[in-house]
Amino acid sequence: MLKVDGVVAGYQTGSRVLDGFSMHIKPGEIVALLGRNGMGKTTFLKALMGHVQVAQGSVNLDGESIKGLRPYEVARRGVGYVPQGREIFPDFTVEENLMMGLLGRPDLPKQIPDWAFEIFPILDERRKQRGGSMSGGQQQQLAIVRALVGKPKLLLLDEPSEGIQPNIVQEIGHVLSRISREQGLTVLLVEQNMELVLGMAQRCLFMENGVIVHETQDVQGLRTNPEPIHRYLSV
Template sequence: MSALLDIDAAESGYGGGRVLNGVSLRIREGEILALIGRNGVGKTTLLRTLIGLVPLAAGSIRLDGREVGHDKPYARARQGIGYVPQGREIFGALTVAENLQAGAQANRGRAAAMRDKVTGYFPVLKAKLQHKAGTMSGGEQQQLAIARALIGAPKILLLDEPSEGIQPSIVGLIGETLLKIARETGVGVLLVEQDMGMVESMATRCCVMDKGRIVDTLTRGQLADEALIRQHLAL
């Protein structure tokens, strides 16, 4: 099966310094690929490079066969990359409905149908469409952030630490929902996550990152090997 997202030898960084040093990975339709590693090894930089917030210095990023590595962030969103940043970054002063409307700008033609679809996946949002997003719990805000990215009908969804600051029961609910979404819609997911329980329950494969490179790829079976995971996270 061909890759939905194909990253080849990607390099990027900040202020002339390199953080990514030749990252290559591929995500297929309906696949959830986890990315783990110590803090500061380039995981968030990779996501920000994929969405266009950090310029690609070398290499290529192809989405469904099309090179997007030098497109503007809004153009990548329209091409089919959805992004949920660390810390959620929802619009707290806007209602849930208005947050979803903002996300729908990436694909306005499908906005109405997609709103029904994403609120079906996250029923708490349907019940709170007219509530100010800033009044909701952290778990509800995370569900809104994911729904806001999904309403644009992306081909690839980038998630940066979705479990951060959320109680375990809601983390489990979000994980189950993302699995269902990947199965039913075929969206590919790139998940940066430190909660290994979430990674183990969701990921099809898991890439290990160190010093701006992918240094290993683990199967689902290997994710249950605690000694191996400890070794990688202590690189």
């Protein structure tokens, strides 16, 4: 599905926020990318989406390079992105925000599918409400569905629990886990909320200084042996 090898990237010419970053994700897998603030997690997601230029290395999706593509081209290849802070359009209604998720996919009908309002029923109730007047949790649900209406095969989530009440975080985790299981959606989750990670992820990658430094496939084992969490996440 996704194979990244030796990626170097940063925000200024010559900077190396990502310093030889390598990872892979299998189809249908949910992987959590963990690390302290400033280690390069968000930079990596932005590099995948084409918002940050990749100076060195390779980025392949289903065997084809997406390195150097513009964000809309990456989206057309099947990558959905829910950025940190959600970035919905506050003056647009729920329906109008969801329509924006279809603009980058000329191969899809320009009509919001009925299932989009079934994922989080509150969005059906608030179709005509402006996004900016909704709660943080509802805005996050809207941002997730906006990404899903583009029918991605890989979904990137950057801190989806940030500023959201626990019951909505739990609902988001359950819903995305179900969609991944039933539809084969691949998910890369950048997150600090370990309850969400432990409830969703099948594998955890720990990041320091622009590279992966530890991996665990026994995600539930982190409950009884949290040493990697203390080592790579604690301040």
